[in-house]
Amino acid sequence: MRVVIVDYGSGNLRSAAKAFERAAAENEIPTDVEVTSAPETIAFADCVVLPGVGAFADCRRGLLAVPGLEAALHEAVVMRARPFLGICVGMQLMAEIGREFEAVEGLGWIAGEVVPIEPADRSLKIPHMGWNEVERKSAHPLVAGLGSGVHAYFVHSYHFRLADPADLVATADYGGPLAAVIARDNIAGTQFHPEKSQEGGLRLIRNFLRWHP
Amino acid sequence: MLKMRVIPCLDVKDGRVVKGINFVDLVDAGDPVAQAQFYDSEGADELCFLDITASAENRDTLYDVVGRTAEKCFMPLTVGGGVRTVEDIRRLLLAGADKVSINTAAIARPEFVREAARKFGSQCIVAAIDAKATGPERWEVFTHGGRRKTGIDAVAWACRLADYGAGEILLTSMDRDGTKSGFDIPLTRAVADAVRLPVIASGGVGTLDHLVEGIRDGHATAVLAASIFHFGTYRIGEAKARLAACDIPVRL
Numbered sequence: 001m002r003v004v005i006v007d008y009g010s011g012n013l014r015s016a017a018k019a020f021e022r023a024a025a026e027n028e029i030p031t032d033v034e035v036t037s038a039p040e041t042i043a044f045a046d047c048v049v050l051p052g053v054g055a056f057a058d059c060r061r062g063l064l065a066v067p068g069l070e071a072a073l074h075e076a077v078v079m080r081a082r083p084f085l086g087i088c089v090g091m092q093l094m095a096e097i098g099r100e101f102e103a104v105e106g107l108g109w110i111a112g113e114v115v116p117i118e119p120a121d122r123s124l125k126i127p128h129m130g131w132n133e134v135e136r137k138s139a140h141p142l143v144a145g146l147g148s149g150v151h152a153y154f155v156h157s158y159h160f161r162l163a164d165p166a167d168l169v170a171t172a173d174y175g176g177p178l179a180a181v182i183a184r185d186n187i188a189g190t191q192f193h194p195e196k197s198q199e200g201g202l203r204l205i206r207n208f209l210r211w212h213p
Numbered sequence: 214m215l216k217m218r219v220i221p222c223l224d225v226k227d228g229r230v231v232k233g234i235n236f237v238d239l240v241d242a243g244d245p246v247a248q249a250q251f252y253d254s255e256g257a258d259e260l261c262f263l264d265i266t267a268s269a270e271n272r273d274t275l276y277d278v279v280g281r282t283a284e285k286c287f288m289p290l291t292v293g294g295g296v297r298t299v300e301d302i303r304r305l306l307l308a309g310a311d312k313v314s315i316n317t318a319a320i321a322r323p324e325f326v327r328e329a330a331r332k333f334g335s336q337c338i339v340a341a342i343d344a345k346a347t348g349p350e351r352w353e354v355f356t357h358g359g360r361r362k363t364g365i366d367a368v369a370w371a372c373r374l375a376d377y378g379a380g381e382i383l384l385t386s387m388d389r390d391g392t393k394s395g396f397d398i399p400l401t402r403a404v405a406d407a408v409r410l411p412v413i414a415s416g417g418v419g420t421l422d423h424l425v426e427g428i429r430d431g432h433a434t435a436v437l438a439a440s441i442f443h444f445g446t447y448r449i450g451e452a453k454a455r456l457a458a459c460d461i462p463v464r465l
Contacts, residue, residue: 131218151464
C-alpha cells in the first residue's frame with residue numbers, strides 16, 4: 001500500500017511523514033509512505049494525506065502553484081474515492097470557503113466554511129493552542145479506541161463550521177464545541193495534529209491506514 | 214477543556230545541550246535528541262529549544278538536531294534563537310519545528326512578525342519578549358541577555374506583536390531569570406491580561422509552587438522552565454501533579 005503525503009510548500013511535512021512511517025510500520029500490510037508533489041504519484045496513491053501548517057490563503061496558493069496537483073487530488077479522492085486525511089489547514093482546505101485574512105475558495109469537498117474562533121468567554125485565548133480533550137460524536141472507524149479523556153494537540157485560530165452536522169466525528173470544547181475530526185464518505189480531516197499528539201495521534205493514524213470507506 | 218502546558222526548555226549550542234539533564238542514565242547527556250525523548254516520555258506538553266550558537270557556520274547543526282528530534286518525538290517543538298528571516302523560519306519548519314520564536318529580529322523590524330505570520334500562519338510564530346522592571350508596574354524590553362535597553366514598554370510591545378500577528382508570547386523576566394525566586398508575577402499578569410494571545414511565563418522558576426503562581430496569579434496559559442527539570446530537582450510529572458492539586462487543568 002502506498003500512502004502519499006502531499007508536498008505543496010506547507011510546513012511540518014517531515015514530522016507528518018515520520019509519524020505516518022511509525023504507524024505504517026505497525027500496519028498488517030506493507031505500507032510505504034512517500035512525500036511528494038508529483039501529480040502522477042498522487043493521482044494513483046492508495047491513501048492521500050494533506051498536511052497543513054500556515055495560513056489558509058497561503059496554503060491554497062501553494063496547492064494551485066503546483067501544476068496538475070489539484071487535478072491529481074481530484075482524481076485520487078473524488079474519482080477513485082481513495083481514503084483522504086487532511087490535517088489542520090489541510091482539513092480546512094476541504095471547506096467551500098476560508099476566511100483567514102481574506103476570503104478564499106477551498107476545495108469544496110465538505111460543505112461549510114472556515115471562520116475565526118470566537119468563544120463567548122473573552123478570557124479564552126486565541127489561538128486555541130495546546131492539549132485538549134477530544135470527544136467522539138460518532139462511532140467512526142478513525143476514532144476507534146480513542147476513548148474519553150484522550151488529548152490531542154491543537155493550534156489554530158480558525159475552525160471549520162460544518163454545514164451538515166452528519167459530517168462531525170469528534171469535537172473539542174473551547175468556549176463551545178469545535179470540529180476536531182470530520183469525515184464524509186472517503187474524506188476525513190483532523191483539526192488537531194495527530195503527528196504531534198503522541199500516542200492518541202499515532203492511534204488515529206493507524207486507524208486511518210486501516211480505514212476502508 | 215484546554216489544558217495548561219508545562220514546557221521544558223533546552224539551551225542548544227553547536228548542536229549540543231548546555232546545562233543538560235544529568236540525573237538520568239542517558240547514553241549521551243549532551244545530545245538534545247536524547248533529552249527531548251526523555252521529556253517526551255515524561256509527559257512534557259511541548260519542548261522548546263533555544264539555540265545559542267554564536268556563529269552562523271554552525272547553524273546547520275541546529276537543523277540537524279531539530280530534524281532528528283522530529284523523527285523521534287511526536288510532540289510540539291518550538292525553536293528559537295537567531296531567527297531573523299523568513300527563510301530561517303521555513304528551514305526550521307521543514308526540519309520539523311512546529312513553532313519558531315522571534316525576539317531581536319522583531320525589535321529591529323516589527324514588520325518581520327507580520328510577514329512571518331502571513332506566510333506561515335500566526336500559530337507558528339512565537340514572539341519572545343525579554344523584560345526588566347524599570348519602575349513600579351513598568352517593564353521595558355531588553356535585548357542581548359538583558360544587557361541592552363530598547364526603551365520599549367513591555368506591555369505595549371506585547372500588544373503590538375499581537376497586532377502584527379504573533380500567535381503566542383514567550384515572556385521572560387530578565388530580573389528573575391536564573392534566580393530561582395519565581396516568575397515576575399505582576400509583569401506576567403500585566404502582559405497576559407493585555408493581550409488575547411496565550412502567554413508562556415518564563416524566568417525564575419525554582420519550585421513547583423512558582424509554576425502554580427505563573428498560571429493562577431500571572432494568568433499565563435503555559436509555564437516554561439529549564440534548570441528545575443535539567444538538574445532533576447523535579448520531574449515533569451511532579452510539576453503537573455502540583456498544578457492539578459491546585460485545580461489547574463493539566464494533561465496527566
